[in-house]
Amino acid sequence: MDQAPKKPKPSGRELQRHLNTPLECKVCHVMLNRRRDGYYQCPSCNGLYKDNLMIAKEYLMNNPDASIEEIVEGTNIPEETLIFFIDNDMITIPDTNKNFSVCKNCGRIIIAGRYCNNCAIYTFNRLQKIINGEHDFD
Numbered sequence: 430m431d432q433a434p435k436k437p438k439p440s441g442r443e444l445q446r447h448l449n450t451p452l453e454c455k456v457c458h459v460m461l462n463r464r465r466d467g468y469y470q471c472p473s474c475n476g477l478y479k480d481n482l483m484i485a486k487e488y489l490m491n492n493p494d495a496s497i498e499e500i501v502e503g504t505n506i507p508e509e510t511l512i513f514f515i516d517n518d519m520i521t522i523p524d525t526n527k528n529f530s531v532c533k534n535c536g537r538i539i540i541a542g543r544y545c546n547n548c549a550i551y552t553f554n555r556l557q558k559i560i561n562g563e564h565d566f567d
């Protein structure tokens with residue numbers, strides 16, 4: 430099998446939904462500032478807040494062998510959001526984590542099965558073209 434084309438970048442709105450960005454300090458009710466390291470800080474009390482990406486990254490740092498179910502349970506982040514982060518290379522699952530699979534085509538980390546969504550769709554489209562007689566063996 431050959432390389433499937435790169436997935437298009439997610440829309441800003443989709444990204445925002447998954448990040449669930451904290452907006453204001455729960456104590457002072459003022460707008461938070463986003464720091465370079467990804468934390469959100471209250472300018473008034475210096476309280477620190479995290480978005481879903483940061484929470485997932487921290488959890489994986491402390492639990493590098495966690496399964497997807499364990500991450501969901503430990504972080505309260507929906508599975509759909511975790512898959513979104515993994516699919517878009519926003520979080521890295523360590524190679525040593527045996528709870529995840531690797532796509533047989535591109536080597537990307539996947540939850541289960543043999544191929545990532547991207548490669549599965551690409552392969553399916555190619556097969557359909559071949560079946561329809563539109564050969565594109567390049």
Ligand SMILES: [Zn+2]
Nearest residue numbers: 454457471474
């Ligand atoms: Zn505050």
Ligand SMILES: [Zn+2]
Nearest residue numbers: 532535545548
């Ligand atoms: Zn793949």
